[in-house]
Amino acid sequence: MIAETSNYYYSTPSWMEGNRLDFVFHHPELEPVRRFRQSDAVVPLISVVTRPEYGLSKSGLPEGSVGFLNVQHLTFNGEIFFEPPTYLASCDEESLLREGDILIARTGHTLGKAALITARYDGFTFGSFCLRFSILPNANFSNEFVTRFLNSRMGQLQILMLKSGSGKYNINAEQILDIRIPNYDIDRQNEIIATVKEIEATAVTLRRQAEGHRSATQDVLLQELNIPFAHNDNVTYFFKSGAEKQTIWFNVFPDEIADRMQYLFYHPRFEALDRFTHNYRTASLISICTTPIIRGEQPSYDEEGDVTVLKTIDLKNGYIDYESALRVSADFFEAHPNAQVQRGDILVASTGYVSLGKVDVYDRDEPAIVDGHISIVRVNENYNPYFLAYFLRSHLGQLQFEKWFTGSSGQIELQPPDLAKFIVPACGTGNGYVSIEEQNRIAERVAEQLERARELESLVRAKWQEAKERFEELTTI
Structure with missing residues (x-):
């Protein structure tokens, strides 16, 4: 302005x-x-x-x-x-x-x-x-x-x-x-539109390619782990859309009821998690953490502050938008040690439709904190945090967000004790385990897919800008 x-x-x-x-x-x-x-x-x-x-x-x-x-x-x-x-x-x-x-x-x-x-x-x-x-x-x-x-x-x-x-x-x-x-007369208007649409069509094509690379990342991870999963671009999750989008009927026997009385907790789609735990070595998320899983703090923002504060809007489920992040003072940072993050921490958006379930890794050495809508997961040296982030973004990870979230009417959240119950591939050697070397290799391959997606997304933005500038050239008076 x-x-x-x-x-x-x-x-x-x-x-x-x-x-x-x-x-x-x-x-x-x-x-x-x-x-x-x-x-x-x-x-x-x-x-x-x-x-x-x-x-x-x-x-x-x-x-x-x-x-x-x-x-x-x-x-x-x-x-x-x-x-x-x-x-x-x-x-x-x-x-x-x-x-x-x-x-x-x-x-x-x-x-x-x-x-x-x-x-x-x-x-x-x-x-x-x-x-x-x-x-x-x-x-x-x-x-x-x-x-x-x-x-x-x-x-x-x-x-x-x-x-x-x-x-x-x-x-x-x-x-x-x-x-x-x-x-302008209608013919000139249509000529201008046709010229601009040619550029926009390229942007749309590039965007579809970028989306394809992003959606393929979960296929890459699950294929590398030899976990069968038929990718479906139309798969939806209640915690993302706020709607079931299908009519279903199923029953649960009394001796199978555990933890909570909520129909989503026993949804038939969670049989995929049962097969995962039956066929592979798994560990609970809390068992591989070096500190308890906790949420951040509600920030007191300071435009002249020196410390970055990350909110759910800054987690892009593939990268962190540091440029748009707000700031807090050094005093606020020091006063809230539990909200402080370190390089390699896994940050999990834990509230709200759409936002809940976004996962990113803090990859900087500069001091930063997270707000109260983000959970901090700090894992031990036997686990690659990027590998775990990719797993949590995969279908098997998103199913667990679907299973464990609580709340309704838009006010949904994932409590730290429930996030702690998530299951992930266990680190180790031998059949069914995933060694740290294997985690590193898989994470690198997924990162290559994401980097290609980011390159295409950059081209998409450039094409939209080109279309806008071309329109402005043709309408200059």
Whole structure:
């Protein structure tokens, strides 16, 4: 934001003030935006789209009959990513999205990001932090062109100029209708879209390849361990989606009931864990730890702090996002030794749908702590922490998160005593054991797959950026 990155003093004559007196609206750095808006080659959105409508003031549920989109589902490249899936039991017909509608975030960290409703999301509804509009019947404009322009630099700069509020910014229907877009004929719009789509198609192909490499990592690990598992890209876990997504019936005999009275604990899919313990040498997670498994502490953040604090959002299930991590003071760090992490510690996200079950390894020597939603697993020298992290991410590891989590209605968690009961391959020599040398070899092979996935993901980001820049070149006025 301009106000956060620069110190300015400037004045404006009274005839320039219009109906806005705020700092950003008249900022000198936005002069190119003002010239664009005054050009004869642009038109206001009010002449192109229907009046924006606000979404429903409801909270999405893990299950329901109507898909529910909110700001968290809108991505910065204009796509919709329906994770975590949320639903409503029902809604009025007029609140349903239709193919061709445009959805834009009006507040929150994705403020101003727009997405086109495709056939995939026809019949969904949307939350109150979004606005919905569509192209007017008599407007000679492409909804794809309008959506892309809103996400372009000039579109986003206009939103920066027009938004209102302090602390928590928002943009309302009138402000959206005041956005200006290039007044190109429909043929030129379609030519621009076709050019950009060629670049985006490459990004989508590369992304699928990257996803393939990531999903193949669990196949590599289980194959190396000679553990049969037919990989299924459609496999789902209740603790990730909040829904069973199938109707099942099974029974449990009284003498088989142990530990807890909860149907997921006895799900037939856990027979895979029984076969694993029957056919292979295993150890409980706590038995190979050098310290008790514990959670971190709720941080007291300090923008000028010297110590990194890691949260579940920083665990990416393949790497740790240190760049986005917040900070705490050295005093806070020293006062909470149990939350401190060391190189080689396995960090396990232990709360919340979607986040629960993410596993990463702390790989730095710098001091750091974790918050209260992450469990710290510190294993002995007979185990490669990366090998164990890969195992916990595999199907056999994720099944154990499925079995041992507690809670409902979105407030789910995995308690340290239950994480301690997880079973992992036992270290040793002989049939059924996995030596440290074998762990190192398998971990290295899995790491190669992940590195290739990261390389492809870097290319994906570059292609999306190329598509965005090409669109902006073609729409420069």
